[in-house]
Amino acid sequence: MxxxxxxxxxxxxxxxxxxxxxxxxxxxxxxxxxxxxxxxxxxxxxxxxxxxxxxxxxxxxxxxxxxxxxxxxxxxxxxDITLYDGMTTVFEQLPADLKVGIVTSQRRNEIEAGMRDYPIMDRMNVVIGADDTDKIKPDPLPLLTALEKVGVHPSEALFVGDSLSDEQTAAAAGVDFGLAVWGMDPNADHQQTTYRLATPLAILDVL
The missing domain is CATH 1.10.150.240 (Putative phosphatase; domain 2)
Structure with a gap:
């Protein structure tokens, strides 16, 4: 794919x-x-x-x-918050024409305060937080809004997240889901996962 x-x-x-x-x-x-x-x-x-x-x-x-x-x-x-090991390398190697973004339940001020020092933010084409749409994850609206803003159909997108809420969001939006195993709850029962990504670098293998 x-x-x-x-x-x-x-x-x-x-x-x-x-x-x-x-x-x-x-x-x-x-x-x-x-x-x-x-x-x-x-x-x-x-x-x-x-x-x-x-x-x-x-x-x-x-x-x-x-x-x-x-x-x-x-x-x-x-x-005290750090990027996961390998994430910077992932962003350095993403295809130049790939649309990249964030869909989170954080509010805009949290995103800006917590992420502003990371160079990966310069690569983001869209950022959707909890106060950018009327509904939040696991409703599909935030993810669909992000994809609409970058002009990509859900069938041509991959959403990477660590939680059941992320998985449910992707399923409701008709988007493939990559489970971030490095951050997931080990007790969660994930049933709608397209990929189980053991490390951030595994993202590059599915693009």
Whole structure:
């Protein structure tokens, strides 16, 4: 299969951000008198902010305050987040005519703050975050919006992600899915995967 577009999730796919996420969530949730276990981190990591907060029992009228505190604390931990090994090499070797982008449940300000120092961002043709569409993953709208913006049909695209939500998004959009095994939850039951990618460099083998 020759793909004309390659779309990525961020957390657990491009960046190894779960340790920083867990650290920050423990700090912020402690302010609410709540604990945050390793199991909570595994469950909520792939979720959009509002979904994670609801799952953790944060009242809806506290969402804005919680998100603001999370972003403020995370600002001190961006240095703890790194690209996965091999990802820079992947981007250096992508075909020049391939449309590349990001489809994430992060908000725009999180994307800009967390990813701005990575040269791979210069290669992105499109970036769709949680506040760019009316619906978020696993609804297909964010992925379909990204592909529409780069003028590529879903049948000619590959979406690489680490979560069941990413897999469901790709399936609903009619897009092939590459499972980022390096960042996936080992307990997740993936059933709609086109490729199981053991390392970032495996992406180059399917293009």
């Amino acid at each position: 020759t793909y004309r577009a390659l779309m990525f999730d961020i957390d657990g796919t491009l960046t190894n951000s779960q340790p920083a996420y867990a650290r920050v969530m423990r700090i912020v949730l402690a302010e609410y008198g709540k604990s945050f276990t390793d199991a909570d981190a595994q469950t909520t990591f792939p979720m959009a902010a509002e979904q994670a907060m609801a799952h953790l029992g944060i009242a809806a009228d506290q969402f804005d305050h919680f998100q603001a505190r999370y972003e403020a604390v995370m600002a001190d931990h961006f240095s």
